[in-house]
Amino acid sequence: MRLVTYLFRSARGTFLLALAAGLVSGIAGAAFIAPVNAALGDPDEAASGSIWIWYVALCLIAVVTRAFAQIQLFRLSQQVIYRLRRRMVDAILDAPLRAVETTGTPRLYSALADDVVVVADALPGLPLVCSSAAFLLVVIVYLVIVSPVVALVTLAAAVAGVAAYRAFAAYGMRYLAAARTEQDALFEHFRTVVEGVKELKLNRARRDALAGRALDATAMSYRRHSVVGLSVFEAAAGSGQAIIFALVGVLLFALPAMAAIPAASIAAAVLVILFAVSSLQGVLVWLPTLGRASIALGSIEARLTELETAGREEPATTPTPAFGDWRSIRLHGVRHVYRGPTGEEFTLGPLDLRVRRGEVLFVVGGNGSGKTTLAKLITGLYPPQGGTIRIGGTEVTGIKDTGIKDTGIEDTGVEITDADRDAYRQQFSAVFSDFHLFDNLLGLPPQDLLDKARHYLARLRLDHKVSIVDDRFSATALSQGQRKRLALLLAFLEDRPAYVFDEWAADQDPEFKRFFYRELLAELKARDKAVVVISHDDRYFDAADRLVRLDYGQISDAPAWLTSPPPGPGDPEEVRS
Missing domain, CATH: 1.20.1560.10 (ABC transporter type 1, transmembrane domain)
Structure with a gap:
């Protein structure tokens, strides 16, 4: 038996x-x-x-x-x-x-x-x-x-x-x-x-x-x-x-x-x-x-x-991965194939893309174009089925940024393999569209943790509903928008070099949409973070330093309306309620 x-x-x-x-x-x-x-x-x-x-x-x-x-x-x-x-x-x-x-x-x-x-x-x-x-x-x-x-x-x-x-x-x-x-x-x-x-x-x-x-x-x-x-x-x-x-x-x-x-x-x-x-x-x-x-x-x-039998991902051997003060993440020829339960296939790539420190990159495109899959590839949650991902890079001055295929950084650095993929993932904080909200502060950097948490609770206007008791949130039964703000708070407390936000603003009211796009993203950029934002909010596309568009798994040139001047100050989307 x-x-x-x-x-x-x-x-x-x-x-x-x-x-x-x-x-x-x-x-x-x-x-x-x-x-x-x-x-x-x-x-x-x-x-x-x-x-x-x-x-x-x-x-x-x-x-x-x-x-x-x-x-x-x-x-x-x-x-x-x-x-x-x-x-x-x-x-x-x-x-x-x-x-x-x-x-x-x-x-x-x-x-x-x-x-x-x-x-x-x-x-x-x-x-x-x-x-x-x-x-x-x-x-x-x-x-x-x-x-x-x-x-x-x-x-x-x-x-x-x-x-x-x-x-x-x-x-x-x-x-x-x-x-x-x-x-x-x-x-x-x-x-x-x-x-x-x-x-x-x-x-x-x-x-x-x-x-x-x-x-x-x-x-x-x-x-x-x-x-x-x-x-x-x-x-x-x-x-x-x-x-x-x-x-x-x-x-x-x-x-x-x-x-x-x-x-x-x-x-x-x-x-x-x-x-x-x-x-x-x-x-x-x-x-x-x-x-x-x-x-x-x-x-x-x-x-x-x-x-x-699907394989075991090796954990990082050190709490702080030895990638140094990296400046960029480069995807070269990266490809991923998704196979559905009934045999259907969706292919993302091959893609060439760079994510840089101190820069806000928007990824846009229609539903099903592969944006979330790309985010999982960038963060190392999916290993590429083709191509390479490198982290590192050295700034080169005097070379013009050409948008998608920018050449402002040399292709140096470490190629990510299975052995160091977990260490690579520790560079990221992310709030995905299907995020899970943890109800505690466990595993976060302990330095001034409670003070920082209370600061962000007030800044995100959650302090009237949520307090911190014994390293736990007093409540998580909130609206979806408020839950996303709590998830954002946890991501900020992680203080990682790179951030990925997958439609974070989709459930926010106009006030917090503007707060996110105009203030938080600018703050992360000023702190020399690499920021990738998946968004459909075309009124705020001007908040991006670079913008790439995905169409059916491929990067395409952005149409003119995506790069048009931002709306004026009288636009309702630009006014706090």
């Missing part, structure tokens, strides 16, 4: 200790049948002799070792939860961004939130399985002592029961695996409901179609596969119980007629077998849970394989 293999590989000591305790518990539980039979055979000896001492000792051993095994497995289950989740988190953070995006948020959430718990919840059943296996082994040995013929018949019945159960279980596992596949689709529906709740409330037809029929169809399929799978396991348990009843019937009614076996031996054998039934029933209850855990572990390993 996959689960047993994983536990033996990852926590061998604790797992073997728990299994050993389970085996001792099973042996002790089966062994105390002997003093029970002895006491029933000779009540006077039981009352005056030492049989009761053995009975008490075996009962204590069985109870204590079983409790010890369960406690070890409870500890192990929490250890497994931590290790699996930590391994998943590390795999997500270490894998290339494209691999994470391809795997998909619902499948990753499903593995982290559900599959790990299913695996951990099944672990306490393992000692019981071992205990019952030991119990059955001792029973067979005891029956050999009582009557070899009875032992042979019982062993044959046990083999038949195991074979029947395995046949049922294999069939049931297929349905449970199908249910697990449907679970990923269910998580996608749940994400749609949570993230699209406003739109679904406004559109009853869409709500009925997506959160009604589509979700119901997936949920019904999940339920159907789960019910069939669990029912098959129950049928397997029933078949085992039927074989035990048949065995008892054979011992009571058929075997005495075929072999000369003393009635006392038959009675002892039947008593032992009936005593074993309760133990076996407990095992059969756990086996479906163990089967689901094996499937869940397989799903986790599949997600880990997807992420880990």
Whole structure:
């Protein structure tokens, strides 16, 4: 079983200790049948002799070792939860961004939130399985002592029961695996409901179609596969119980007629077998849970394989990357191909572009032209599939800047490779259009951190809604524009050499649009930062030192209207409200 293999590989000591305790518990539980039979055979000896001492000792051993095994497995289950989740988190953070995006948020959430718990919840059943296996082994040995013929018949019945159960279980596992596949689709529906709740409330037809029929169809399929799978396991348990009843019937009614076996031996054998039934029933209850855990572990390993086989990005070896006082980032022949889930392709590039310190570069273009993909390439989140990215450069005076293919900086510096890509990424702060807002100040430069944070809260006019308590924001349930301002605050506190803003001003009112384009960008430029702004706000294109336009993945010449004089002071967009 996959689960047993994983536990033996990852926590061998604790797992073997728990299994050993389970085996001792099973042996002790089966062994105390002997003093029970002895006491029933000779009540006077039981009352005056030492049989009761053995009975008490075996009962204590069985109870204590079983409790010890369960406690070890409870500890192990929490250890497994931590290790699996930590391994998943590390795999997500270490894998290339494209691999994470391809795997998909619902499948990753499903593995982290559900599959790990299913695996951990099944672990306490393992000692019981071992205990019952030991119990059955001792029973067979005891029956050999009582009557070899009875032992042979019982062993044959046990083999038949195991074979029947395995046949049922294999069939049931297929349905449970199908249910697990449907679970990923269910998580996608749940994400749609949570993230699209406003739109679904406004559109009853869409709500009925997506959160009604589509979700119901997936949920019904999940339920159907789960019910069939669990029912098959129950049928397997029933078949085992039927074989035990048949065995008892054979011992009571058929075997005495075929072999000369003393009635006392038959009675002892039947008593032992009936005593074993309760133990076996407990095992059969756990086996479906163990089967689901094996499937869940397989799903986790599949997600880990997807992420880990995509490659591992090496972390930066030093907190401050040794790129020196770089002056530019040069993209030469950079190319990236995006392949959609149904085979469609979008190619960005090949592109030649330079990003310079002390300069504000605007990237403009229509939706789907590749602007965000370009931002991910510039920041190192996507490695180029062709071409090179170099960081460094030396200023050369007296050479005219020609716009897109400027020659004001020599092509010197370090070519970015996989080995130093993480160090390269540490040069950037970014606020993407699908940004995540962190609710704390952890990991930021500690120098005057709280004073700077409070300064920017006031400057961004958030101090009346948000305060800082124990390095955390008191509130993040804000409007989208306010959340973006908090994200901007965090980016400013990082104080990196380069900044990327992906449609930051799209959710801001006119006042903060002007504040962003006229004041913040100018401030970053004055601080010798390299600034890349993805924007559709053509009224503020004059705030850029350079402007490049993307059309279907290629850089094109900017039309005249993009470089026309800025609007006059009376323009409503230029006036603070």
